[in-house]
Structures are given as structure tokens and as C-alpha cells.
Amino acid sequence: MLHQTIIRRTARVPRAEAAPGDGAPVARQMDAVLVGAGFKASRELLEHLSGLEPGAAMAVAERVVGAARAMVGDDVTHNSYFLRFPEGVPDTVEFWARCLHEALVAPRRGRKVRLPALTGGWLNLLDLPAYGRYQHTYAELLAAHDELIGSVKDRVTVLHLGATLAEETSALYRELAASPTPLGEADLELLAELALACVDEAQPEQIPVRENRAVVNSVRLAEARALIPVDTVTDVLRLACRLSGGDVTLATPTRFRSFTRRERRALLGALDQVVDGHRAKLGDVARFAGAWKRLGEGLHPHEYPRFPHAADVFAVARGERTVRTLAGRAEEAMRSGDVGKTARILTDAPGLLVRSLDRLLRTATPSEVDTVLDALESVIGSVSGRVLCSVREHLLNRSTVDPARVFTNRARRAWVAVDARMPVTGDVVERVNEIIDTELTARMPAYGRLVVDPAVLDVALPLSGKASEDGFAVLPRGSRVRLDLGNDDVLRFFTYWRQRAERTDFDLSTLLLDENFEYDGHVSWTNHHFDGVVYSGDITEAADGATEFIDVSLRKIRARCVVPQVNVYSGEGFNDVAESMFGWMIRGRAQRGAPFEPRTVRTRSEMRGSGRVALPVAFLRDEAGVWSATWLHLYLSGTPRFNRVEYNQVSAGLLARSILQRRYLTVAYLVDLSRAKAAAVTPWQPGEELAEPVTYLGLDRPDGLPAGSTAITLDRLNQLIPR
Missing domain, CATH: 2.60.60.30 (sav2460 like domains)
Structure with missing residues (x-):
């Protein structure tokens, strides 16, 4: 199963470890079948397959073809209601009348319409035997259509030869675990699968996204391995939700299951370690007080006196202890109208300061704007690149008032409201942009020669898999x-x-x-x-x-x-x-x-x-x-x-x-920033032969890049975002 997952995800085919032989006929057959699905095998992949014994080559070919077909949706049957679509599609009312005629006047195969549906002055289309159900088989559909005539404009996607399955699995695990941006639902589940396969390997040095860390830790806890360290109480809550099959993003409530003693010790121990010596971190508890109270009922912290700081978490959740939070102090200052004081308070939470810039800047006086920007410059080095890019994109659209404001949640549910915010003045936006651009430029890697396919420039930065x-x-x-x-x-x-x-x-x-x-x-x-x-x-x-x-x-x-x-x-x-x-x-x-x-x-x-x-x-x-x-x-x-x-x-x-x-921050923005460090940035010309290794940036990896080249393609675009 991992073979096909890696092929679909990376367009790389894991190198088979099999006996040598003559697999050339299988390789040629596989390549011919791939063409029909819009794919082709790279030269290295064909050479590798040709050198395997036929049985092993056939096993690889079957996996490759299956994965390719699934990528474009060709692993299922796509029938059409109207046999000759797009030809011969009748007018809507004409079609309904024909269905009714067939049901009442010329019923076929003994099928009859439910007459009560017609006597009340209305008609339920679903009661008509010919409506909404295929009237022909898929084979009959294919027989009614001529074969597709090939075109040079048909899509061709190249599949490349990768490393061994173990190496590809490890590389993909590290890539997902260390992602600088939140993953989508499918990738989170894939991360869990890969974390299990790589549970005994050396773990990534950093797992910056807390949802990813919770998924990895849930696997490690289930396999009785040491947890990757956490540094907030909310990290532990996410882990408990994941162990219970709940929402690791905490957007929806989780019904906690009964935990084993080993799991309770691990969760309470992690909480105790986070709070010990860092009492201010109890301020995060109130945000999810209801979830903490439910979790406390299952963890029984009173049974573990050796974790006294963990017990404090549940005392705060129950309201037995009060902790004044930094966000509360900042909100109090904001309500008093002191924007400068608010900014100074938020310097202790750099990420929150950056996320609050819009509100601070649109209400600040000219002198307070300077205070806010000074606060930003003092902490910007501690803010993640993803957050900086998000704010940079946000400010692209804040110089004017939008006719409508779009809200989207993690489940991609969208709704629209009137935009009642005052715009942020253009000169202030330019000053903020300059600060952010300077910081991100300093974090950009030196790519050497960067070759860019122009097709990727208009791709919005993948700031979240959601x-x-x-x-x-x-x-x-x-x-x-x-x-x-x-x-x-x-x-x-x-x-x-x-x-x-x-x-x-x-x-x-x-x-x-x-x-x-x-x-x-x-x-x-x-x-x-x-x-x-x-x-x-x-x-x-x-x-x-x-x-x-x-x-x-x-x-x-x-x-x-x-x-x-x-x-x-x-x-x-x-x-x-x-x-x-x-x-x-x-x-x-x-x-x-x-x-x-x-x-x-x-x-x-x-x-x-x-x-x-x-x-x-x-x-x-x-x-x-x-x-x-x-x-x-x-x-x-x-x-x-x-x-x-x-x-x-x-x-x-x-x-x-x-x-x-709306204006989005695109790949072109980061390419422009990279010019300050790259030896050269040049556009990709299809068919171009490169003499030396390069860093290639595009939607897909082309065939024939020099050995030692690095390809940053669609599945890895989030790696562009500075840390």
C-alpha cells in the first residue's frame, strides 16, 4: 500500500530490490499502458524495470499503473446518463415528458410509476423508472463513442525512479512531520501511517506544527516509545484528542475514551513537565476549559500525587484557581485605548503580536504606529515564516475596503459578511511590508542556480493544507x-x-x-x-x-x-x-x-x-x-x-x-526574495539541457535534470516558506 501512496504523492516509484533479469518487455508494456492514462515513465525508471526479472518487473508495473490511474480518477467506472453525451442531450422538459410517457403509456419490463404521486397535482421524478438511473451499461456507453484521437495538447505527466521503499518512506515521513505549515486531513492520516512505519528511526529535529506533533506522539505513545517533547499544555490536550479519535485541531469537541494507566501517566507527566517552572503557561487552560474538565474526569489526576503541576491545570479549568493571561492584559490595554501599551505587552507573545497587527494599526495614532512597528521589529525574528507570510498576504488587501469579507474555517466552510473595518493606510502597509520582506529575505536559503518554470509563479503559497x-x-x-x-x-x-x-x-x-x-x-x-x-x-x-x-x-x-x-x-x-x-x-x-x-x-x-x-x-x-x-x-x-x-x-x-x-501571496513573491541570495534565477525552457546541478522549481519534475539537482514541485511547495 505504501508503494502506491508514495507514487501518488511524489510521482516517484520506489526502487525495487529484486533479482536481475530481462524485464524490458514488461517495461515497454507498462509505458504503453501509462500513455493511455496521460503518464510516461522516465528513462531511469524504464532502465530500472528493464533490469529486473520479469516477475518482479510485473509486480512493479502493476503498482505503477494502478497508482497512475487512481491519481486521475481512472480507477473507477465513469458512466453517463445520456448514452451519446455531449450529443443527443434533450431539452429538460422534453426529457421529463419522455420519462413520464414511458412510465404511463409504454412501461418497460413491467415497471410502473406510483400513481398517487400524480393525483395530487405534482410529480416526483424519482418515481419514474427511467429517471436518475443508468439505462445502459458502461460497455454500451463505450461502444457508442469513437475512440479518442490523440493530441499534442493531451496531458503527459512523468513518473520518476525513486530510492528504495524504506528510504522513500522515511523521506516522506520527515517531510510531512517537519512541514512548516499545517497539513490537510488526508496528509495527517498519512503522517500517522508513516510515523508507525518509522517509529524506531531517528525523529526530525523539529516538528513546528503542533497538530503534526500530536499525531506523531499518539503513534509513539501507542507503541510505548518516548514522546517528542511538548512545550504547552494545549499540546497535551491535542494528544489526548488524537488518542481518542477526536479532532486534533480542537475545532470540534472530542469525547474522550478511557485511557490506560500507562497513557494516563504519560499525559499527566507531560503536563507536569510543561507547567513546572512555567506557571504562566496555565494561562492557556481557560481557552479550552470545558475540554480540560472532561479530560480530567478520565485522567484521575488525584491518583498521581507525583504530578502536582498537572493537577494545577485541572484546578484552573474548574475555576478553583485564577490565572491572568497575557491576552487578557493586552485586551484590557486595548479597551482603554492605549495601543502602544498593548503592543508592548504582546512582545511577550510575538506570534500573537503579528496576528494582531491589523487591529493595532487601524486604530493607532501616528505616534502609536511607530511604537507598534518598533515592537514588531524587536520580536520579528521569533515569529515563524508561515505567520509572517500570512500577515504579508493579509495586508495586500487592507489598503481599501472590500465589498465583502470572506470567512473560512478549517473545514473549508465559507461565509460572507460586510467588511466594516477601516482600511490600513497605504504608507503604513508599505512600512510593515518592508520589515517583513527584510526578515524573510534573511531567512531564504542560497539556492545556487534556481531554475523556475513560469507556470508555478501564480500558485498561491500553501500556507495551510486546510x-x-x-x-x-x-x-x-x-x-x-x-x-x-x-x-x-x-x-x-x-x-x-x-x-x-x-x-x-x-x-x-x-x-x-x-x-x-x-x-x-x-x-x-x-x-x-x-x-x-x-x-x-x-x-x-x-x-x-x-x-x-x-x-x-x-x-x-x-x-x-x-x-x-x-x-x-x-x-x-x-x-x-x-x-x-x-x-x-x-x-x-x-x-x-x-x-x-x-x-x-x-x-x-x-x-x-x-x-x-x-x-x-x-x-x-x-x-x-x-x-x-x-x-x-x-x-x-x-x-x-x-x-x-x-x-x-x-x-x-x-x-x-x-x-x-482577492490578492494572494504567490510563489513569485518568494522567487523575487530569493534573488538576493541565489547565484542566478532563470526561467525553465522545455527541452533545455542543463550541464550542472540546479534547484528546479515547478509544478512537476521534468525528465533529464542533471544528477545532484533538487526539484521543488507541487507536493513540496510548502518547503519554500522560510522557517
Whole structure:
């Protein structure tokens, strides 16, 4: 299983440790199969496979092909309701009438509609035998379509040869554990799996993200290994939540399980060590007092008198002891109107000072601005690079008042409110930016020669894995990708889901917005056609999996913005179904092919969020007529049932507009900072032959980099962020 995980995650194939032989026929066969899925093997990978005995070579080839197909969603069957989609899709009302006619006038195979549904003056489409269920097999679908005609514009992703499985596992574990940014849900689970595999290895020198540290420590505690040291009481609370199968981010309450004596000793011992000699750290307890009280009921601290400082934690949570916190003192000073005093207090918590800059600066007098900036300069060296980049990005959008303010939580749930904040004056923003830029430049590594693929420059910095999804070629929220479209090219969205225990109906829809981001039209199960946009048909249950498609002829539509969305109409949500994904393809109409062709897939993302309406991405046409995709990774709350694009058009449009008009800190920013230290920064030219090792920065690693080169690609972009 780890083999395929590493291939999907890194595009590297672990080197097989097997007997030598003639595996060349297997290598050639594997490469031919990969081409059909939009992949190719690097020269080194083919040479390695060719040198293995055939049985071992075949085992490697099967893993590689399986992983490649899963990356783009080709490991499942993608049928379409309308057999010849995108051709032959009827008008919506015409289709409904035909379903009704078949049910009442010409029922097939003895199926009958429930007549009571018709006598009350209304019709339930789900009662019609022909509605919402595939009327043909996948084999019949393929037989009805010509084979795909290859194109030089079809996607080709190179798979490279890696190190041994053990070495790749260890490297990936260290990379995730030492990540400077929080990981997404899928990566946290992968970290736990890798931590178990590497439990007896030397651990990373630093695990800066506390959620990651809790995941690693939960594995180490379960395996009776020494914990990686913690330095706050909240670290221990996160660990207890993880051990109980709860939320390590502490965003949702955890129901603590019964702990063994060994676990209780470990947790209380860690608490005692954190508080001993650092009584001020008890100030963190009040923030999660309810969770601490529940945890205390299970840890029985009174049974462990050797951990007296741990008992103090629960005394504070119960209100038996009062601890005045630094944040409380800062808030008291702020309410008195003394911004300078507030800044001086917050110098004891540098991260909190930086996160409070907006509030301090927009209320400060000119003299207090100097005090705030002096405080910032005095502590900036103690603030993580991720926090500095986050504030730098925040300030990009604070010189003016936004028409709306977008809020997103860790589960990617989004909502919009009026922005009532006063802007921060432009000259103040410039002064703060200069301080931050100077500090980050000093922390940038000296790359030597840095070769940059221009395609990566508009990728938003991955400041948190929570602002993205697991998948293939998925970029962080705010990242923009230019679409290379011919006059007859079609953008095709697809969504696939498979229900777990309850009949589930997801609906793929598309919202079309005009120049002012106002409603211009939509396509969904209630409207099959609109202005060159076509829907593949509604599937209303997915016991064996179901797929819906939408075709958009971007060169022909009048809308300026296209916002695909997936609505949960009924049944299980995105977090509950067995599988769910969204992606898009690009191909010319003359290429023909089945509705789903893996080598035309540009990206595929998981859909895992707590809302009932998913907004994965938006497409925008600029003044020159060039289309680009901007990742959203947002979810709307929606309603428990019957979500439709017509009902959420206002909120979806407002969210799309806010994200599309927001300025993000991109990879280009860090590339500019790196020029001060790099020997040279040059753009990558496809096909370029490099004579000496370089540091390559791009979405994917190209074939043929010189030995000794370092590649920083999509899966490692967070490594760019200075520590």
C-alpha cells in the first residue's frame, strides 16, 4: 500500500530490490499502458524495470499503473446518463415528458410509476423508472463513442525512479512531520501511517506544527516509545484528542475514551513537565476549559500525587484557581485605548503580536504606529515564516475596503459578511511590508542556480493544507492557472461519488456570471442546456458509483465567470460517502472519445467538507479574452436536503467574486526574495539541457535534470516558506 501512496504523492516509484533479469518487455508494456492514462515513465525508471526479472518487473508495473490511474480518477467506472453525451442531450422538459410517457403509456419490463404521486397535482421524478438511473451499461456507453484521437495538447505527466521503499518512506515521513505549515486531513492520516512505519528511526529535529506533533506522539505513545517533547499544555490536550479519535485541531469537541494507566501517566507527566517552572503557561487552560474538565474526569489526576503541576491545570479549568493571561492584559490595554501599551505587552507573545497587527494599526495614532512597528521589529525574528507570510498576504488587501469579507474555517466552510473595518493606510502597509520582506529575505536559503518554470509563479503559497484538497494537480486556494484553449476546445467538469449506506444524490451544476459577477444563467438537472453549456443527465443514487459531466465551450459562451458546484440534493454528505471527487478535462471536439478520458484530465480533487454545497474552482475570462482557473476549495452550509444551484446563486457568486478579486501571496513573491541570495534565477525552457546541478522549481519534475539537482514541485511547495 505504501508503494502506491508514495507514487501518488511524489510521482516517484520506489526502487525495487529484486533479482536481475530481462524485464524490458514488461517495461515497454507498462509505458504503453501509462500513455493511455496521460503518464510516461522516465528513462531511469524504464532502465530500472528493464533490469529486473520479469516477475518482479510485473509486480512493479502493476503498482505503477494502478497508482497512475487512481491519481486521475481512472480507477473507477465513469458512466453517463445520456448514452451519446455531449450529443443527443434533450431539452429538460422534453426529457421529463419522455420519462413520464414511458412510465404511463409504454412501461418497460413491467415497471410502473406510483400513481398517487400524480393525483395530487405534482410529480416526483424519482418515481419514474427511467429517471436518475443508468439505462445502459458502461460497455454500451463505450461502444457508442469513437475512440479518442490523440493530441499534442493531451496531458503527459512523468513518473520518476525513486530510492528504495524504506528510504522513500522515511523521506516522506520527515517531510510531512517537519512541514512548516499545517497539513490537510488526508496528509495527517498519512503522517500517522508513516510515523508507525518509522517509529524506531531517528525523529526530525523539529516538528513546528503542533497538530503534526500530536499525531506523531499518539503513534509513539501507542507503541510505548518516548514522546517528542511538548512545550504547552494545549499540546497535551491535542494528544489526548488524537488518542481518542477526536479532532486534533480542537475545532470540534472530542469525547474522550478511557485511557490506560500507562497513557494516563504519560499525559499527566507531560503536563507536569510543561507547567513546572512555567506557571504562566496555565494561562492557556481557560481557552479550552470545558475540554480540560472532561479530560480530567478520565485522567484521575488525584491518583498521581507525583504530578502536582498537572493537577494545577485541572484546578484552573474548574475555576478553583485564577490565572491572568497575557491576552487578557493586552485586551484590557486595548479597551482603554492605549495601543502602544498593548503592543508592548504582546512582545511577550510575538506570534500573537503579528496576528494582531491589523487591529493595532487601524486604530493607532501616528505616534502609536511607530511604537507598534518598533515592537514588531524587536520580536520579528521569533515569529515563524508561515505567520509572517500570512500577515504579508493579509495586508495586500487592507489598503481599501472590500465589498465583502470572506470567512473560512478549517473545514473549508465559507461565509460572507460586510467588511466594516477601516482600511490600513497605504504608507503604513508599505512600512510593515518592508520589515517583513527584510526578515524573510534573511531567512531564504542560497539556492545556487534556481531554475523556475513560469507556470508555478501564480500558485498561491500553501500556507495551510486546510486550504486545499487531496488529489492530482490540485493547487492551494487562490492559485491561478491559465487555460491553453483552442477555438474548438471544450472544458468538461466531472464529479463522481459512491454512497456508503444511504441513497445519495449529488448534483453537478454550473453557475454562469456576467461582468458584474451577477447571475447570467445556470446548467443543472433542471436546465440541461444554456448558451453552449451541456449537462450529461441526473443520477440520483450511487450504490456502485455514479458520474455526472458538464461541457462548457468557453470560447462561445457570453458569461465572464463560470462556477461549477456540486450540491448534495439528498443522502450522505461529502464527509460521509465512500468516495467523492471533482475534476476537469480539456479536449477538442474533433478528438471524440468517451465522456471520461484519463489523459485529458487536467486535475482531480477529493471533496471532503462539512458543507452541503462544494465550490471547488472558478473560471474567469480577463479583458483580453484569456480564461484561467482559480482554485476555491470552499463549501457552503446549504440545507439538509434539496440543494439547488438556483437557491445558492447569490452566496456562491459573492464568494467567487471575493476570492477572484482577492490578492494572494504567490510563489513569485518568494522567487523575487530569493534573488538576493541565489547565484542566478532563470526561467525553465522545455527541452533545455542543463550541464550542472540546479534547484528546479515547478509544478512537476521534468525528465533529464542533471544528477545532484533538487526539484521543488507541487507536493513540496510548502518547503519554500522560510522557517
